[in-house]
Amino acid sequence: MTPSMDMDKIAIVGMGYVGLPLALQFCRSGVSVTGVDIDPAKVAAINQGTSYIRHIDSSEIAGATKSGSFRATTDFKACGDVSAVLICVPTPLDEHHEPDISYVLDTGRAIAPHLGRGCLVVLESTTYPGTTDGELRDVLEAGSGMKAGVDFHLAFSPEREDPGRTSSTVKTIPKVVGGLTPGCLERAAALYGRAVDRVVPVSSCRVAEATKLLENIFRSVNIALANELKMVYEAMGIDVWEVIEAAKTKPFGFMAFYPGPGLGGHCIPIDPFYLTWKAREFGQHTRFIELAGEINTAMPEYVVHVVSRALNDECKPVRGSTVMLAGLAYKPNVDDERESPSYVIMKKLESLGATVLYNDPFVPVIRPTREHPEFAGRRSSPLTVPADAVVIVTAHDDYRSFDWSAMLCPIIDSRNVVTVRPKKYYRA
């Protein structure tokens, strides 16, 4: 293979929660980055030095664009002028709960005609083993007329972004990398070695893809266990949160996971089912994944059940009651509400005839989402608006410091954020 130019210039396709922070880290490391996205609003925002992700400061983007190391475009021709193209586009499930890798393949088709000899292509989107060296490789080879591992390099490196986490950053989170060939691995490891503290090479793209799935399945299964124990202990009059705090003191062999109102975000509710789908091709059944999915998916229903019990104690039916959801984001202190259990709870309560309001300091207005377009445009209400019940869905810091003890209506707490309890307090 003709050696490509040095790795001072790369393109990152998909400027979302994963691609944008990754781009900024490469810029900080002296690599010039072109962000490619089909969303012209994101491209314009980057070029104007404006952030559209709450936990990323506009000044970081402006600094990188002003210095000339970062720019964005909707034009895939930009992928022809670089030594590496990293792909960070969505990998959701379709309406049949099956992997939808169309965004990855569309990206592959769009970059292939521009791919230069010796260029490195790395897929970062979470997916099932076999995507990189199978479907993605096929579209890249067909569109470029070149051979992967011979004319261009191909690798997979899973993103481990955890939006809002401050204790580890793109730089300090070790980066697992698997290549199609030893040469591809070497090239990808060299690129990431410029931007992150530690690169973890593995023997193939499939091992790297499977590693990411293990990490997310591990979380899904353990959260399901915490959710199951929540319901079991609740029935026994035992506080599961107190139990977890006590168990956490064991210095080995235990890792704390917490119950909640259901899974949210772009990863944990989705990724495990990428493996479930692929495993069927090999005659394998992923029983742990399915069971965890079943338990976690039932959590919003459990919350709604507690809400109706709380309203019943007030001699009120759900129909006609006003319920305030505190928290729309799927995790604390971020503005990401994709796949949030709040939406499911909202939908279920409304189907029972309740009027549902929400409060979220991070989500002033609901953006159109793939899963719940019907809620787009609704606005956050003040937490103090009169309601018949309040359900705490997200553990935002604002809610931890809020004085709930003065609230007169029932408070249903699915996150254990209330310290001084009001008179009418329910756990869900």
Ligand SMILES: NC(=O)c1ccc[n+]([C@@H]2O[C@H](COP(=O)([O-])OP(=O)(O)OC[C@H]3O[C@@H](n4cnc5c(N)ncnc54)[C@H](O)[C@@H]3O)[C@@H](O)[C@H]2O)c1
């Ligand atoms: N968000 C996370 O915390 C997280 C963590 C680890 C891994 N991941 C994985 O990373 C991948 C990306 O996730 P995300 O959260 O950044 O998604 P996102 O929706 O925030 O961003 C994806 C971006 O890709 C763009 N896009 C879609 N199709 C495109 C195309 N054909 N060409 C160019 N751009 C296109 C979209 O406009 C969007 O800006 C997913 O596979 C996800 O599972 C996400």
